[in-house]
Amino acid sequence: WLVLLSLELVCLPGAEALLVHGTSGRGSSDRQQNEKAMEACFGKDWKRAGDAISHCFMEHDTHNTCCMLDKEARDQNDAKGNPIGHASLVAARKIANKTAEEMPDSADLLTPWCTCFGSQVCGHYARSTKTKVKFIHDCGCSASGVPGMGFCMANISKFDIYDCEGWGRGQFAMAGHATPGVVVPPKGIRGCKPLQGKKEVNISSCA
Numbered sequence: 001w002l003v004l005l006s007l008e009l010v011c012l013p014g015a016e017a018l019l020v021h022g023t024s025g026r027g028s029s030d031r032q033q034n035e036k037a038m039e040a041c042f043g044k045d046w047k048r049a050g051d052a053i054s055h056c057f058m059e060h061d062t063h064n065t066c067c068m069l070d071k072e073a074r075d076q077n078d079a080k081g082n083p084i085g086h087a088s089l090v091a092a093r094k095i096a097n098k099t100a101e102e103m104p105d106s107a108d109l110l111t112p113w114c115t116c117f118g119s120q121v122c123g124h125y126a127r128s129t130k131t132k133v134k135f136i137h138d139c140g141c142s143a144s145g146v147p148g149m150g151f152c153m154a155n156i157s158k159f160d161i162y163d164c165e166g167w168g169r170g171q172f173a174m175a176g177h178a179t180p181g182v183v184v185p186p187k188g189i190r191g192c193k194p195l196q197g198k199k200e201v202n203i204s205s206c207a
Contacts, residue, residue: 032059033058034058036204037056037148058139063116064114064137065135066134068112069111069122070109071106072129074105082182088112091112092109110130118169119177120166120185123164126161127158136165138150145173148203149201151201153206155194163192167191167192168195
């Protein structure tokens with residue numbers, strides 16, 4: 001339980017990220033995990049990972065980026081006090097029902113994890129590693145937000161991805177915050193040429 005708690009809270013800036021602007025009027029125990037986003041990010045057998053990913057893709061929460069972490073990003077996050085690298089590797093093995101020998105921590109392995117789009121941590125590492133933002137999920141933080149929808153980002157270049165994750169964060173009304181090893185994103189939402197003017201899509205369509 002202590003390990004799980006630390007993984008859930010390690011990149012939360014405070015209560016405003018857990019329940020943004022109080023829009024739902026509900027406590028964290030009443031918030032819902034979006035199963036469509038869970039399957040789109042972790043695959044159809046995502047429930048095998050158990051409690052390790054129970055904080056992912058919740059309404060009104062910051063953990064709504066589906067991030068495909070490469071080994072370099074896994075190692076860097078772990079070294080900087082944000083232990084999502086090891087956690088994502090363990091979860092990926094459980095979901096695939098494979099041992100460490102069958103699924104080694106190799107340079108070409110990408111492991112899915114729900115990262116904090118409030119800190120744009122996935123976009124931060126995607127700029128300099130093989131890490132990819134697969135999609136950002138609508139957290140329902142705004143009055144017009146629709147969980148289950150979002151923006152696919154797997155094909156956005158590493159030169160644009162950080163700003164695009166930030167642009168998406170702005171569309172969903174998520175406040176910026178820091179993550180261990182990653183500073184608070186700059187104020188002001190920059191544009192995202194590949195997505196501006198486009199509507200959200202069903203998150204299940206993000207390949």
